[in-house]
Amino acid sequence: MKNVFQKESIDSLVSDLDFAHNNKHRMEDLIANFSKLKPNVPFSPRLNDWITNWYEQHKEIFIFTDYDDFDGKDIKGTLQRHVDRFKTTGKIHIWKGASNDTIFSEPEKNHFFRAVHEFCHISNGLGFDFIGESIVCALQIGMLPNDWIFEKQLIVTEIIGQNQYFSIHKEFVRDQRLFSIQYLQNPYKAIFTKQ
Template sequence: MKKNFQQEFLHSLNDSYDFYLNYKVKREELIANFSRLENSVPFSERLNRWIENWYEQHKDIFVFTDTDDFDSNDIKGTLQRYIEHFKATGKIKIWTGSSENTIFGSERINHFYRAWHDHTHIIFGSGFTLAGETITAEIQCSMLPIEWFFEKRLIMADIVAQNLHYIFHKNYVKDQRKFIVDYLKDPKTIFIKK
């Protein structure tokens, strides 16, 4: 009994230390060094690698396009149209615009991220409302390794915080990198028009 307790305690301590290193330290380093980071530097290289690997396993179903056919005035219809297109063709169209200044530091990886994100929307039928975006973000986070707290926080900030900002201000964030860092510093940044 005593030995089991000691082992559980040591595992718990190790998990706490891992959380400290992989979330708190990464978050603080990003915030402290952001002004010196080139736009091409990803906020998490391992997240970029994971997304690229996911894309490579699913790449045959995606078609990249510079035409944005998302209709913000008909978000239910847009989701239905995307689902029907996927069922009919086996393909998902991914818009490639506005992919600069993202947490990925690469337009290419941002396209792969959108592919993963839109695929999640379509496969799970989660809408483009705040609730649907939050569900999609949670599903995406659940696909990542359990100990990737920092990366999960980045995903939630990228999807949910930016959607909240849009709801409050009716405009999209121009510099997503800066917005995410500001949000990591203080979540109230969603109330400040960017």
């Protein structure tokens, strides 16, 4: 009985240490050392791995394209076009642009993240307005393991933070990596400081 209790205690400590390392300490290290972080280093390797694995399981429905058919003046029409295309062809088009300077380090990983994101929008009929983006963010967070707190915060920063920035400045974030660090440090300042 004593050995079982000791094993459970040790397992609990290891779990707590892993949780702290992958969440609190990872975020603190990232913020403290951002200027030293090379552009080819992802903010969360395990998030990159998760996104890649999800994409590999669903890759037959995605087509990567250089053409961005998003119409900011007709976001309802854009969603309807995308939903209709998916119903008709079984394919979701993913724009490959603006994929440098992201938390994922590699453009391809950013494309995979967009694949997950667009799948959530289109398969659930969720709009590209702030409410739709918020719900998609909640869906994406819900797909991750419960103890991935840091990765969930990264997704909130990617989706909600960048949408907040856009709503204030009417333009997209230019340096997504820098914005993510600024948002993790001080969301208010990040949103209201134009890049």
